[in-house]
Amino acid sequence: MPTTTITTDETASTDGALGHILLHGDELLRAESPDPQYDRPRELSRYLLMHYGSFEDTFERPDHPLAGAYGYAHRLSEALRAAAELTGCRVRDALDVGCNVGGVSHELARWVEDSVVGVDLSPRAVEVARRVTDAGGGSFSVVEGAGTRTVRFRLPDRRERAELRFETGDGEALAGRPGGYDAVLVSNILDRVADPAACLAQFHDSERILRAGGLLVIACPWSWYPEYTDPAAWFGADRPDHSSEHALKAALRDRFTLVAESEQAGVLCQNPREYDYFESHVTIWQHR
Secondary structure, eight states, X not given: OOOOOEESSOOOOOSGGGGXXXXXXXXHTSOOOSSOGGGXXXXXXXXXXXXXXXXXXXXXXXXXXXGGGOOHHHHHHHHHHHHHHHHTOOOSEEEEETOTTSHHHHHHHTTOSSEEEEEESOHHXXXXXXXXXXXXXXXXXXXXXXXXXXXXXXXXXXXXXXXXXXXXXXXXXXXXXXXXXXXXXXXXXXXXXXOHHHHHHHHHHOTTTEEEEEEEEEEEOXXXXXXXXXXXXXXXXXXXXXXXXXXXXXXXXXXXXXXXXXXXXXXXXXXXXXXXXXXXXXXXXXXX
């Protein structure tokens, strides 16, 4: 088990990256802020734990019933790497859309050749991702009982990974760049945008985002809510006999070739006895 402390005050090592405080414990004990959902301290804490926490930080025992859901960020990155090897696609530059606090981007940077850019709508999540990158790790707090627990983590040496950059941006209006990217990963945002069809169209309408021959990863649990997306725009809403998965494939099949398909489980910890479990439908496509 890692060394952690249950406390209502922040306690952190002063040793390099481990002493870089990303989220203070007292922030988690205040009433919920009026900030947008993904800027709120408790939400950031949950995502920091999912993206960077060890297995022991996430679960109290090795036989936990949700143990198989650990390592979501790593598994997404490995799914893309396997698809790149299968297709012979050389991934020099990758774009991570919906990067949140940056865990998937860091996993991609372990094997992508040159650069990874993470984009997210939450300014605070992007700020945290940048601080993690600059410090090479850090410490943050998670709720535990009536107090908080400090989690510390260190990232691999930056010389052993691709260049990383994080930007605040709207996943529905990506700027792109000349020549596009070799791979784009869209993680758990298609059911959180106002116009998912328009969001998806960006990846085949302009090679400023995804180049011809490049790979597109769509990961989504298809967890629709009207506060994010009008029900008329939900994938499959126009065909009661079609699931969101079928609607996605229909939208992409004319311009992309399906390379791989899987279900990837993930888990967000509220506290040691309360977890939010999800399964993302993951498809990987090659742009024709």
